[in-house]
Amino acid sequence: MIENIGMGFIILGILFDFFGVLGLVRLPDVYNRLQAATKCVTFGSAGILFGTFLMKGFTSFGFKALLGIAFIFLTSPVAAHVIARASHRSGIPLAKETTIDRYKEDNEGEK
Amino acid sequence: MAEIIFNAAGILALLGLALAFYRMAVGPHAVDRIVALDNMTIISVSLIVFFTAFLGRIIYIDVALVYALISFIGIIAIARYFERGL
Numbered sequence: 351m352i353e354n355i356g357m358g359f360i361i362l363g364i365l366f367d368f369f370g371v372l373g374l375v376r377l378p379d380v381y382n383r384l385q386a387a388t389k390c391v392t393f394g395s396a397g398i399l400f401g402t403f404l405m406k407g408f409t410s411f412g413f414k415a416l417l418g419i420a421f422i423f424l425t426s427p428v429a430a431h432v433i434a435r436a437s438h439r440s441g442i443p444l445a446k447e448t449t450i451d452r453y454k455e456d457n458e459g460e461k
Numbered sequence: 462m463a464e465i466i467f468n469a470a471g472i473l474a475l476l477g478l479a480l481a482f483y484r485m486a487v488g489p490h491a492v493d494r495i496v497a498l499d500n501m502t503i504i505s506v507s508l509i510v511f512f513t514a515f516l517g518r519i520i521y522i523d524v525a526l527v528y529a530l531i532s533f534i535g536i537i538a539i540a541r542y543f544e545r546g547l
Contacts, residue, residue, distance in 0.1 A: 358465060360511060364470045364477075367504050371477040373502060374484050380492050383484075387500045404513040414522045415510060421526060422503060428500055431471035433536065436543040437492040439546035 356404030363397025366390050379445035380437050388430040395422050467515055474508050497537055502532040 370390025377383045396419045403415040438453055478501055485497035509525040 361466065361470060363507065364473050364479055364513060367507070368473050368477040371480045371504070374497060375480050380490060380496060383493065384496055389498060391500045391503050395503050398511055401509050404484040405514055411514070411519055411522060414526065418506065418510060418526055418529065421529045422506070425529065426503060429536040432540040433492060433495060433499070436540040439542045440545070442490050442492055
């Protein structure tokens with residue numbers, strides 16, 4: 351029973367991965383691609399690792415899978431934030447449909 | 462049943478990797494390529510863990526953990542380079 355639940359988590363995670371990458375291909379500029387791909391791929395990979403943890407139980411393999419979830423949840427949003435800030439500062443243009451740019455407004459007072 | 466699910470999940474994940482590779486090949490700016498590379502890395506890590514769970518080679522999960530950490534450090538270094546900070 352618990353193995354079937356783990357298999358369900360793995361299938362759900364791989365579907366999330368796939369749709370996140372589909373957003374990476376279809377969206378117009380780098381900021382949209384970041385927000386689609388990073389959220390979906392982080393959650394999907396955590397789902398796959400949690401599914402393998404459920405399948406293997408409390409062994410060394412299961413604990414290492416949980417450690418992998420912790421690593422991904424700590425590193426992936428930080429990496430996405432750093433990439434977004436770097437691309438904004440190095441002057442990558444926003445998509446034509448964008449109506450508001452809060453980061454630019456916040457930095458106008460400092461300069 | 463488990464083998465069918467294993468094959469379908471592997472094919473779907475490899476298709477996702479191929480789509481991310483397409484974005485990495487044609488991305489208009491360098492930042493697009495970095496985003497695609499980051500996502501390919503995270504999908505590869507989870508795919509290594511998935512294959513490890515099915516094939517029974519326990520040692521490979523250490524490879525996945527180290528790969529996740531090293532890719533994070535690489536992404537941070539490349540982002541600093543784009544900010545003219547490196």
